[in-house]
Amino acid sequence: MSGIIVCSETEEGAFELLTKGRELSKEFNGQLSALVLGGRNDKDLQPYFEYGARNVILIPNDSAETFDAETYARALFEIAKESGPDILLIRSSRLGKEVAGRVAQKLQAGCVTDAIGLTIKGSELVIDRYALGGNTISSEIIKTRKKVISIMPRTFEAQPAPVEGKVERVDLKIAPRRVQLVEQKKKMGESVNIESAETLVCVGKGVSNKEDLAILNELCAALKGELGCTRALSSDYHWISEDRMVGISGKRCKPRLGVSIGISGQIQHTVGIMSSKLIVAINKDKEAPIFKIADYGVVGDLYQVVPRLTEKIKALGI
Amino acid sequence: MKQVVDLQQIRIKRDTREPVLEGLPVLFGDMDKNALEEAVRIKEKHGAKVTVLSVGSAKLKDTILEALAMGADEACIVVDPACEGSDTAASAMTLVKAIEKIGPYDLILVGEGSADNYSGQIGSRIAEMLNVPQITYVRELSIESNTVTAVRDIEGTLEVVKADIPVVVSVTSEINRPRRAPLAQILRASRKPLNVWTVKDIGIEASQVGWSASAIQVVSNLAPQQERKSVIFEGDVDEMVGKLVDALRREGALP
Numbered sequence: 341m342s343g344i345i346v347c348s349e350t351e352e353g354a355f356e357l358l359t360k361g362r363e364l365s366k367e368f369n370g371q372l373s374a375l376v377l378g379g380r381n382d383k384d385l386q387p388y389f390e391y392g393a394r395n396v397i398l399i400p401n402d403s404a405e406t407f408d409a410e411t412y413a414r415a416l417f418e419i420a421k422e423s424g425p426d427i428l429l430i431r432s433s434r435l436g437k438e439v440a441g442r443v444a445q446k447l448q449a450g451c452v453t454d455a456i457g458l459t460i461k462g463s464e465l466v467i468d469r470y471a472l473g474g475n476t477i478s479s480e481i482i483k484t485r486k487k488v489i490s491i492m493p494r495t496f497e498a499q500p501a502p503v504e505g506k507v508e509r510v511d512l513k514i515a516p517r518r519v520q521l522v523e524q525k526k527k528m529g530e531s532v533n534i535e536s537a538e539t540l541v542c543v544g545k546g547v548s549n550k551e552d553l554a555i556l557n558e559l560c561a562a563l564k565g566e567l568g569c570t571r572a573l574s575s576d577y578h579w580i581s582e583d584r585m586v587g588i589s590g591k592r593c594k595p596r597l598g599v600s601i602g603i604s605g606q607i608q609h610t611v612g613i614m615s616s617k618l619i620v621a622i623n624k625d626k627e628a629p630i631f632k633i634a635d636y637g638v639v640g641d642l643y644q645v646v647p648r649l650t651e652k653i654k655a656l657g658i
Numbered sequence: 659m660k661q662v663v664d665l666q667q668i669r670i671k672r673d674t675r676e677p678v679l680e681g682l683p684v685l686f687g688d689m690d691k692n693a694l695e696e697a698v699r700i701k702e703k704h705g706a707k708v709t710v711l712s713v714g715s716a717k718l719k720d721t722i723l724e725a726l727a728m729g730a731d732e733a734c735i736v737v738d739p740a741c742e743g744s745d746t747a748a749s750a751m752t753l754v755k756a757i758e759k760i761g762p763y764d765l766i767l768v769g770e771g772s773a774d775n776y777s778g779q780i781g782s783r784i785a786e787m788l789n790v791p792q793i794t795y796v797r798e799l800s801i802e803s804n805t806v807t808a809v810r811d812i813e814g815t816l817e818v819v820k821a822d823i824p825v826v827v828s829v830t831s832e833i834n835r836p837r838r839a840p841l842a843q844i845l846r847a848s849r850k851p852l853n854v855w856t857v858k859d860i861g862i863e864a865s866q867v868g869w870s871a872s873a874i875q876v877v878s879n880l881a882p883q884q885e886r887k888s889v890i891f892e893g894d895v896d897e898m899v900g901k902l903v904d905a906l907r908r909e910g911a912l913p
Contacts, residue, residue, distance in 0.1 A: 438794050441782030450873030453777045473665035479877040518791040523818040564913040575831045597911040637890040638898045648899045
């Protein structure tokens with residue numbers, strides 16, 4: 341085995357992957373490197389060594405104007421081809437996922453995207469991901485020597501283990517991007533990151549109109565949580581921004597407490613809350629599938645239950 | 659477009675946690691329909707020929723009628739038992755060979771991920787194999803002469819980008835709301851050209867696709883184990899809420 345390389349456009353993403361990468365590096369006896377996407381100074385790279393990278397590869401001047409997924413994939417291919425690293429761990433952000441598919445094609449490698457687990461069994465690396473729209477978890481092995489794996493954010497908890505390492509500047513002759521960037525703008529509305537919320541209140545079609553979201557927002561405030569929603573409320577009704585959409589094509593969250601309100605429990609949504617430590621469901625339909633994955637369920641009309649719940653929590657004075 | 663089993667109807671065997679897929683109806687995924695809808699809208703605005711391409715089981719001959727009824731002009735389907743078990747690389751290669759048989763193209767539209775596996779690799783692999791640019795995660799698309807302008811959605815940021823055709827575009831569900839085909843169109847759809855190909859017809863050996871050619875070995879595919887308490891409260895609202903709050907305090911789940 342000739343090494344493991346992690347690739348992420350965010351630092352915390354790189355540290356999560358490095359933490360797992362250390363285990364693979366020990367098991368498969370390969371050097372652990374990190375490719376830093378997005379130009380940075382050498383001195384900003386010290387934290388990568390704190391998390392176990394022996395080698396940090398830096399591509400100078402890779403700003404968004406000059407680099408996109410295609411160009412990153414070319415760079416990664418140059419680094420990983422032939423005697424380069426065999427295992428590529430890429431953060432499964434949208435950029436990362438595109439890079440994964442592209443670099444896998446260039447390397448003629450097998451690729452698994454959106455991994456939610458990585459375990460070593462015997463001499464094999466077994467990768468878990470959701471399949472069949474979230475109905476199942478598929479455990480897969482990549483048979484090609486080069487293995488490209490994109491891993492869902494926050495699958496592993498970053499833990500430091502400092503080593504001595506070096507920074508390698510790689511000046512690759514990469515053809516410029518073919519898709520031209522005209523403009524970059526932050527999405528409207530406040531920027532939220534429901535994936536890191538400790539408490540997440542998710543709502544679905546049980547809410548009959550947009551104004552009624554007020555009672556859900558009050559519950560969120562009382563619980564000091566964030567609001568999330570199903571695909572219908574975001575993509576179809578446009579009541580809630582898609583940053584808050586939870587599910588297989590939205591965010592996958594791991595809150596301590598997940599509260600599902602007026603959600604029937606279709607698998608495409610529940611995949612996004614399945615990893616909650618505790619799940620509470622409120623639904624008037626006793627037969628709703630959401631109750632099957634709940635720790636605590638309340639069979640009742642959300643318009644009665646939610647305001648009462650908010651009141652009760654507020655009364656606790658927390 | 660990819661034909662998938664109706665994911666809502668999958669049942670899980672209680673003892674083995676295996677999914678039961680036999681006898682389930684098949685349909686096209688939502689995002690695949692978003693891609694087709696966008697193609698049809700472009701045709702309505704600028705004039706174009708829309709070809710639907712799909713690889714799948716024999717049932718595809720029926721499933722494809724919906725796509726033709728939604729406004730595609732022609733369909734090409736690769737139906738070959740040899741493709742069963744193909745991984746994304748082999749599927750992308752099959753699509754590319756079919757695209758080459760179809761002939762010149764300006765736009766290749768795909769969903770950002772399939773409804774069942776959502777791996778998101780197909781567009782990227784096709785773009786690599788054909789060596790054309792790709793714009794992923796597109797929620798707005800416009801075309802002027804030979805240039806495509808797109809708004810793409812990269813998590814917290816929206817990017818406006820431009821590329822010259824030919825280009826591969828992957829769309830998100832925000833881009834449009836796919837039309838429902840009226841009955842008259844569905845009846846008419848069976849009169850539109852439908853090309854049914856085997857892998858040999860598009861220049862692929864059976865050994866290049868399917869299980870044996872797959873770079874991915876599936877060790878198991880089971881429903882996740884659920885270890886939930888499943889305590890369900892029914893009855894008086896005040897009482898239920900009281901019990902729930904007590905339970906949450908016990909669990910230390912309140913802030």
